[in-house]
Amino acid sequence: MTSTDTGELPPKERSLLRRAVAAAAIGNCTEWYDFGVYAYVATYVGAAFFPGDNAAVQTLSVFGVFAVSFLLRPFGSLFFGPLGDRIGRQRVLAVTILLMSGSTFVIGLLPGYSVIGIFAPVLFLLCRMLQGFSTGGEYGGAATYIAEFAPDKRRGFYGSWLEFGTLVGFGLGALVPTGLIISLSESDMHSWGWRVPFLIAGPLGGVGLYLRQKLEDTPAFNHLKQQNSLAKSPLKSMIVEHWRTLLVLMGIVVIINVGNYTLLTYMPTYLKQTLDITDTAALVPLVLVIIMMLALITFVGRLSDRVGRKPVFLSACVCFLVLSYPAFMLIAQGTWITTLLGLALMGICHVQLIGPLAATLPAMFPTKVRYAAFCIGYNVATSAIGGTTPLINDSVVTATGNAFFPAYYLMAAAALGIVPVLLMKETAGQPLVEDAPSSGAPTTKAV
Template identity: 40%
Template sequence: MIARNLSSEMKRAIVGGTIGTVIEWYDFAAYGFLAAILGKVFFPSQNPTVSLLASFATFGVAFFMRPIGGILFGSLGDRFGRRSAFTWSIILMSCLTFLIGCLPTYASIGIAAPALLVLLRLLQALCAGGELTGAYTFVGEYASTKRRGYESSWTEAGAISGFLLGSLCAFVLSATLSQSELVAWGWRIPFWCAAPLGAVGVYLRMRMGESPAFEVMKEKGLIVSAPIGEAVRYSRVPLFQAFGIAIYQNVGIYIILTYMPTYFTTQLHFSQMQSMLSSVISMALAILFMPIAGAWSDRVGRRRVLGWSCGIALVLTYPLFLLMSQHNFGLALLAHVATSILVGIFLGPIPATMAELFPTNIRYGGMSLAYNISVAVFGGFAPFIATYLIASTKNPLSPSYYVIGSAVLTLITLASMVETSRTPLKENANAVPSMPLGMDEGMSSVEEGSE
């Protein structure tokens, strides 16, 4: 629950900004948690691994559209306003997800079924490219200087809540339907649920005002006609830094939170119910730690919280995967919870950190470009890579290497960054960088209004 001491305006910004991330990640989670079922429905094969790989490949290919969507919606958001851009993203995302639930199967129309699935996934990813970073931007610009980490962390908590909602839906389906019923029609239900969720999201978004920082920027005439080009020209270092810190973020999300139900059933040989139970508990605890970590970063700095969580993950990921493989559900659950909490702690300060890297007039576009390229390269194919690594090495612990490698790259990125917590947001791409922690902590007029 959002803290009571936040202003009503800040609460509305958080709820309005977060609702879309819930729906976006629910939509993606629905596919991830049903990957094994969808493999049978759309990619039937005598070899279950081939079906699963085909299903995850479809999941991953769609992510190449994310940067294009980031450029499109990010540019619209920087030129015409944050609210309109990510309201349209939620409308289109919900409609496309509903249509996936209406698709005929391979048994009905043959190869056209997986072709239509891939097309809808591509369009879905295009819309998703502007949603999460739009929420980062919108809430970050409403947030106060001293509590931006905490207040912005709710957007990421909303995203993982979407994962949790998707896993709960899959858990209920697994508990109430047989395997044959899931394959026949049960898999459609989570996708159909996107329509009412989307309607709620659009209603809440339409009641929001525009970001005050965007309004000030508009009044000062700082809006640029080509924000992506401006970002590449003036903010190359922040672009690379946003790309780098998103590496562990995305690998952690898509290995620890999305791929784990499949890993529990196909590699650890636990039941569908056990795998879903583990996911529900792990994600709930990860969400709990996000605002705590966000608030912590307001006190000790973003780099310190991100660095410690990433460093501990570097050391503990392999031992925790080893603990999972002991054929004991209690130990596997404990290990899954531990890895998820580490990811949750890392995710808490991320929204504020991303927003603080970029100036207002290119924030949405620059962040969307960098983040979504990182998602496409490291996140979307994470489940596919994990499945392939296990199949090729015959080592069920091999996905841990991918997580460890991502932690190393993100730690290198963090070493190149200066601390940005408790500093005013920059207004334009030519602005002097924010002053370091310990110097003037005066807020801009926009931020004063959100205290």
């Protein structure tokens, strides 16, 4: 019986697999570190790069740039996705992490509006657009990379570590600004404190680049390359042969992204501006919920290996449908404990989506179009729904005064998400592709 059948690997291959998982996950960590920082220092970034004294308008401008940067993600996926299917996953992932971390680092160095005027928001927007473009090839490639190495029977468990990296990145992106906000004066935060978290992205990305450069490509890709079976036009093959599966994937990504960007990106601003909760009462509960999700996520991934991906996804959709309104009712009470309980309900819902995510979506496509199909489908849906979620929530809440709109938005996305989940094929425990060798472990380059 092979290691793929049993879900076990020899010690040497297991060690190499863990290194591959770490190399892939650190890119996701870097990406979501940037999102976390962006969410927690949005008001300071708005004051630095946009003119005027209206904090609400400045925050809307920051979230507007956040949404515009997401428009570049599909273009990045159209460039990096097919490239990853033609030249390999490892080489593309080395480029994406360099561009992601570099553009975030540069934001920390940019002079503000008071120094260079209109050039400040223009340069800020260009950095965010470069970050969005490179992100278009990052997550799909990292998930594909792990999926093509992991044993079939344990793909959910190993894939969950990619989203573990997401939560670690966002947790760091929350902890660093929270520590600065608590320890520095308001004037120091506005003058230089907000820059520190962005500058940390530089060395974080450097570590990721070092790890990725030491790894070879996946066994599945190398097998196709040796057989001279690489797709000459992955984009054309994806559209002609797999468009139905692509639509199902995009439908699933909608609820995942509405949950992601409501809980992890919009909530800090919602708590502080809409509910007028103090910094500590707003920031600390969310950090605690992230820690709770970190403790649960690998168990959810392992559960999806045992019971299947569809039951776990369906449970998440039902939970969001039922628990979103009670969660916001608790948060609206404005106390530390009710805020924590409300966010925890949302966290329990969301961890059921992201736990099986990296194991599920890559397995929907064959090896020769996997990178392109996953990247393009994921990022088109994310651009349309994920990047606009904070802007839509903030705009509607500001315009109408209805503090419960984010709950209604989550519930609507969950109701719609049930349909593609029911249509998707169950892939738990199944061989990833017919034309690939048994899941093995990565090889490393000589140092």
